Amino acid sequence: MSPPRENAAPGPLDDTSLNQLIESLDADRNGLLDDLIDWLRIPSVSSDSRLRAEVRRACDWVGEKFAAAGLSVETIPTQGHPMVVAQTAPVAGAPVVLVYGHYDVQPAEPLEDWVSGPFEPTVRGGDLFARGATDDKGQVLTHIQSVCRWLSAGHDLPLQIKFLIEGEEEVGSENLERMLPELAEKLACDCVVISDSSQYADGQPAITYGLRGIATYELTVRGPSQDLHSGSFGGAVMNPAIALCKMLSSMVDENGVIQVPGYYDRVQPLTEAERQQWAQLPQSDAAFAASVGVKELFGEQGYTTDERRWARPTFDINGLTSGHQGEGVKTIIPAIASAKISFRLVADQDPKELTEQLRQHFDAVTPTGVTWELETDHGAPGMLAKIDTPFAKAAEIAIDAAFGTKPVFIREGGSIPIVTRFQEVLGCDCLLLGWGLSDDNTHSPNEKFRVQDYHRGIQASTRLWNEIAKQVG
């Protein structure tokens, strides 16, 4: 990638030109949507080694999109899936914004629960259904489209925009995390913009200033050297599946309070200001419960649902595997039982410290007659960003114009592990602009993205570049 020529500072567009640009976006909604559908057809499941070629195809798709729009593009290999870095020309005296997103997606299983195929994007009732529709192809594409359309309309951007689109977000971004220091110069920026989260509610856009961290593990419990007949051996040996259930049960009490010693030691409490602000959000536990299909919500006493989801750490079992899972009866004591488990962390919990706490906890609760192994998959601390910045102000104005509503400032329960690393390594501000909805079924069957929100996102992004130039310039 040859260094792009530095533009003379072009300054923000006047209102007339900006409105013309927005109108041209409105006029080509079909074309903008077709691009997304095209990208979503590629099953870029980063955790599935059988799909390696498809993951690469999704990477190339976005590289070609940038190249066609005239950005300089580089595909950077990693030990896993490659990342794409693209940039517009530098603008003297103007800020630099880095847009981060990912072209990889979660596995689509269970396939039988999808109404239309996960990689056959389908519009139903104003929603586009596909794996990756909102997480994150649809959301990051809003920024790619806005920059491409600025350029194809013949406008110079009033600031430099860099893109970093990686292929391993859904498997922990380990390669990017490790390579970030050596990429720091290339990615140097004043602010990272990420759209991989949600609006607060339908019709209520949000700017997210906090994310939970994550730590994931696989716990394997081993007993006899092979499956045993439960008649001949039942009562004589510990059943590894029972041992696993006992060990996992010991993790959390009946009120949802995690029992691993030291787990809450570093948790930053909520501020009174946050609690008061969030209390004013239009939140209904009954509606929330209905939206996910449960009769009752559940969690730590003394916190509201939003507080528990956004600012309290959790423990979850993501998968259980042991013994006979097929049709009918097989009366065995299984040799092995395993669980995929994960924790959502909040500032200032440390995933490495948790791994140690967890090992000590399991040591203390291991039943007689079994052994266990704990495999650490990946971890990242939580993130808390400042909200009184010119970038946040610019985003507030751009979103208000595109969505017709001022955004609220919230946190989110999900994790974007790389965000904390951006703050640390690049020393930049951070803007999390979620265009999705909380019922978009991310990581679930029937993932979707509202078509209208895709277009609003493109328009908000189009305005954002202009507003940042005004606010910061």
Place this chain on the structure above:
Amino acid sequence: MSPPRENAAPGPLDDTSLNQLIESLDADRNGLLDDLIDWLRIPSVSSDSRLRAEVRRACDWVGEKFAAAGLSVETIPTQGHPMVVAQTAPVAGAPVVLVYGHYDVQPAEPLEDWVSGPFEPTVRGGDLFARGATDDKGQVLTHIQSVCRWLSAGHDLPLQIKFLIEGEEEVGSENLERMLPELAEKLACDCVVISDSSQYADGQPAITYGLRGIATYELTVRGPSQDLHSGSFGGAVMNPAIALCKMLSSMVDENGVIQVPGYYDRVQPLTEAERQQWAQLPQSDAAFAASVGVKELFGEQGYTTDERRWARPTFDINGLTSGHQGEGVKTIIPAIASAKISFRLVADQDPKELTEQLRQHFDAVTPTGVTWELETDHGAPGMLAKIDTPFAKAAEIAIDAAFGTKPVFIREGGSIPIVTRFQEVLGCDCLLLGWGLSDDNTHSPNEKFRVQDYHRGIQASTRLWNEIAKQVG
């Protein structure tokens, strides 16, 4: 099946004729083994609906074997897999023995743990490896061979022998249980002989006079209507996999004592005589632990390992299924978690009563925010037989002659659900003559049957018919 002609009572063979018969069995060991290998090649997994045709093939195999030897044969259809009833000619004034066995086998999974294919019978180190080698094709075939060889040597049997070979033992024998009253006349007998258990130890044959019963269930816990993103929803809803672990953990305390109220109410305690007799058996906990690959055994305090395996009821988890089980990480709250569970029961526990106790227990321990369903698969009470009968005496003599060692009287932890029903409906005695070994890997990968024990079993069975005629006649 036309009723066979009634023979004039031929009486037992003299020692010379019996020895010639035994010598002819020794001379044709290869032919006898080839028959078993042939039957074992048929993957008659009764719980796998995809293998229905193979199950039928295994049924036909044994029917043809009987027909070729001149027994009258009837294949009786059921709502599931058919059963084969065969019989030799009635003998006036002589007892009638019913041999019961099954041609169906357990699933072979996990396939990757088999050294040779489960349906490619292979002899290694004196053992024949295949699914069903010992449970039960190999064992029941000893009796089929002995009767066929009596007849092909030109001898009339000194008693009538009936065979009932069913195809649903591994899925609970429900059809046979239901049809038994209408079959009672056809199956009328003085004693049922079953070889579907083990010798006490290598070189120490046994007559088994007690079996544990069984009750199997599938517990399914449901939470949200679909898998949820553990970031956006973690902390707000109960995780069904955690709920399942809590519910299963509550079943049993850290000493292996089952916590379901009422579970032990009807349990018949061990007699002092049994405990003293069993204490003299050559039992080593260290060797037992080593044989199954665990460092420590586990179970109820105050009982020996044999007492826990044979005469105490248990709870086991046979399988766990929830959420993501594939490669890599998928950070979800699964919508569903399920477990296959089973109990081994002892006299006088009642499986139906247990189902009620279990429902009440789960009602009491269900966490907030989930629902559960309990599917009952099958159940049977335990069995305790008399040991001071002429049939037991005959077996003792026949086994002593064939194995070179007097058998010991033991119980076994496994279940043959139909045995109690035979006692109830047919009003007969019951002889459980195990030719297998406890490390035969029944229900596990690398199931095997020692070739020498197959032949000893055939010879013991050959002698048994003569001894019964002597003892009873």
